[in-house]
Amino acid sequence: MFTTRPTLQGTFGMVSSTHWLASQTAMAVLEDGGNAYDAAVAAGFVLHVVEPHLNGPAGEVPALVAPAGGPVKVLCGQGVAPRGASIGHYTSLGLELVPGTGPLAAAVPGAFDAWMVLLRDHGTRSLERVLGYAIGYAERGHPAVERVGETVGTVRELFETEWTTSAALYLAGGRAPAPGALLRNPALAATWRRLLEECATAGHGREQRIEAARRVWREGFIADALLAASARPTMDTSGERHTGTLTGDDLAGWEAAYEDPVTYDWNGWTVCKAGPWSQGPALLQQLALLPDEVTAADVHFGDAATGSPHSDSAFVHRLIEGTKLAMADREAWYGDAEGADAVPVETLLSAAYNDERRALIGEEASRELRPGSPDGREPRISAHAAAVAAGEGGFDPLAVSAGAGEPTVARDGATRGDTCHIDVVDRWGNMISATPSGGWLHSNPVIPELGFPLGTRLQMTWLEPGLPNSLTPGRRPRTTLTPSLALRGGEPVLAFGTPGGDQQDQWQLHFFLAAVLRPHVRGGPDLQGAVDAPDWHTDSFPGSFYPRAMRPGSVTVESRTPRSVTEGLRRRGHDVEVGPAWSEGRLCAVARDPETGVLSAAANPRGMQGYAVGR
Structure with a gap:
């Protein structure tokens, strides 16, 4: 399969980051x-x-820390x-x-x-x-x-x-x-x-x-x-x-x-994320919203340069709609809350709750913001977000590319931030995603x-009382920063992450599915193929950055996405915008095979900046 670079392999150490000098x-x-x-x-x-x-x-900086032989911990560097x-x-x-x-x-x-x-x-x-x-x-x-x-x-x-x-x-x-x-x-x-x-x-x-x-x-x-x-x-x-x-x-x-991570078991993998003061559990809920069985047979793997890792428009449609549901729950429930206001993470990731949520996914694209009611609790949406979701808040077209790489700065000075990422694994089996x-x-x-x-x-944060993410002295703002670490059989195997604001847990889901399902290279995961594959994101939920806009029904895809996927999504009612060929996704990743000790790494070619090194 064609990729921009090889998936690196070795036994001494591997690094992937968003800048070659850092790597x-x-x-x-x-x-x-x-x-x-x-x-x-x-x-x-x-x-x-x-x-x-x-x-x-x-x-x-949030980080997932996996010491060799020790438990995975979240290091919270969010003030x-x-x-x-x-x-x-x-x-x-x-x-x-x-x-x-x-x-x-x-x-x-x-x-x-x-x-x-x-x-x-x-x-x-x-x-x-x-x-x-x-x-x-x-x-x-x-x-x-x-x-x-x-x-x-x-x-x-x-x-x-x-x-x-x-x-x-x-x-x-x-x-x-x-x-x-x-x-x-x-x-x-x-x-x-x-x-x-x-x-x-x-x-x-x-x-x-x-x-x-x-x-x-x-x-x-x-x-x-x-x-x-x-x-x-x-x-x-x-x-x-x-x-x-x-x-x-x-x-x-x-x-x-340090904190314990939030985890979700999927197809033999345990995915670890930071808690709901980040958007990390949204990736886990997207996994929970997938059909019971997802295998390589469900996902077409073509060359990364010409074929999407999810080249069936019906499957992509389900992913998009699952993203909307998970992000609606993020909007209604996530924050640094305690006591009676604590985020119901266990229910949000439960099978029964996501069976109910999955039933909301129809054959047509949804345009509503549809948070659920875990444990019978009423969702709480800010008045601003509700207005934006109702089409009353407008949409800044500059936000379309906000997550597609570097930060966007509007003419009025408004910023929608982007970020960096680094993954490292060493010869002793220590691993980190930050x-x-x-x-x-x-x-x-x-x-x-x-x-x-x-x-x-x-x-x-919101300047409205009574919300999970209301501005509150002494509490963390709910952030989009969301590194990932995945275990298999209890052993850390894969560390990955990306810049991209609200897009981070969308792109990471797509990468993870491709990395664990696509054919292996030299006996290990084809990390570079999963990084290079055409990607997409939706803005069909209130954004996390000022001015907190939303674009109902939107999907932005890379132009390398097969036309059959693009047209299939449009037939289902999605507002598809075709972006430049290499404009979605900023993944970094390292991996370790616990049985052989072989290490691997890959980095994003988009932007001509990210790099993986190792031996």
Whole structure:
């Protein structure tokens, strides 16, 4: 079968990420004797440097961690809403939605602490060694990818008139970074160097210095700069200047933590996801909504360049309609809720509930937002989402491509974010899937003392009380970030994930089905064939990013999708938009065969940026 690249195989270590420099950094750490977790941390900090339009240190990162011989855990690097981030505060400012940019949208930063906790608990290398790669690229520069300059171009006027600290870094000489031009961030390099200097006095122990770094972030010079940035009046998507709500107590009182994953058993596989503070269970529910038996006979596998992994329009129709039902339940039920408001995850994934939901899938495309009533509870939909679903909220055409790769920035400065991803497996069987995001260069002004901005994850909450995802101090916003890890016979076999906002758990479902059902290559899963295969997504549910739009009945497919599928979907009433040939899906993946120890990896060719390495 034709693929853009081979599925890599070896026995020493495998890495896949959304940028070749991050992948090679992780591999260099493995070659130096580090394990998968050392490698992931080093690569994570490099991603802050080389993909600043997709993530930053003040963003967030959820990760699925599978130590060799140990249980799978979720490492939650998603910060909470600050104590002052109440609905009343925002509505008193005349806001109906949390702005898509600016300090009002900033949650407590989570990425840095999560990487530190991972390094402390599962890594073996020193903080100095893992940060060295990012410092080098920030100081000496790296060739800018196309999307950095394109993203800066869309917010050029904002940078020049309002966010002048961002202009100083990303419009040096009055020009956005050209593709291939060396892009440096000396302020970020200086931040990490100062951090290391201050940590050096904490003692000689590896863990002591990591703990010192966490204190500097929460209470030292980095905290001071973060708080000053939050307190600075900043123009945001509301068209007004606002200050944020972040305080020293918020920074000092939050830390990354481990949780048990939510799991679902399907066809001999156990798929692990983060809880309903992410959208992770939506992938599991899409699996639960599939027919009882799905085999390779149900799915046509052609060459990845010419044939869809799901080339029967009837099967694709069922997948689309299942996505709509799962995402409607996400809208009505997901959030960081507790007690009587806790998300009924067990029921949402139960056979009885999904039998009822599956019966709603007819022969024609649905255009309604149809959440269910698990345990007899009434679904709760925000007034804004209900209006959008009824066709009263309009649809921004820029949102059509929002999940199809890099972030989209509207003319008014509104952003719909994208992200990064990295998967690593080492020769000892340690495995990790992580999706760093947020703190984009177009989220907030660059903090000149630090070289990076605050994030904007609170834009995913609602300013309406009584909803699972209502803005609530001390609770996490429901995020789209959703890494995946799959086990077979209780052994971790497959780690995968993708950028793409609301599309992440759509594309990951399609990849997973293709990876586990399509014919193997050299005795292992054809990861690259599953990554390369034509893909699609639907926007037929309220979006997670400002301005929270919806496109009922929509399906966007790659032009490589067979015409028979496209026409078959149209006959069923789907509004099919044909996008560019390589515009859907951004998958990364690594795998390990527990019986042979053979490792494999693949990466997305779309965007000419993702890369897999290994041996």
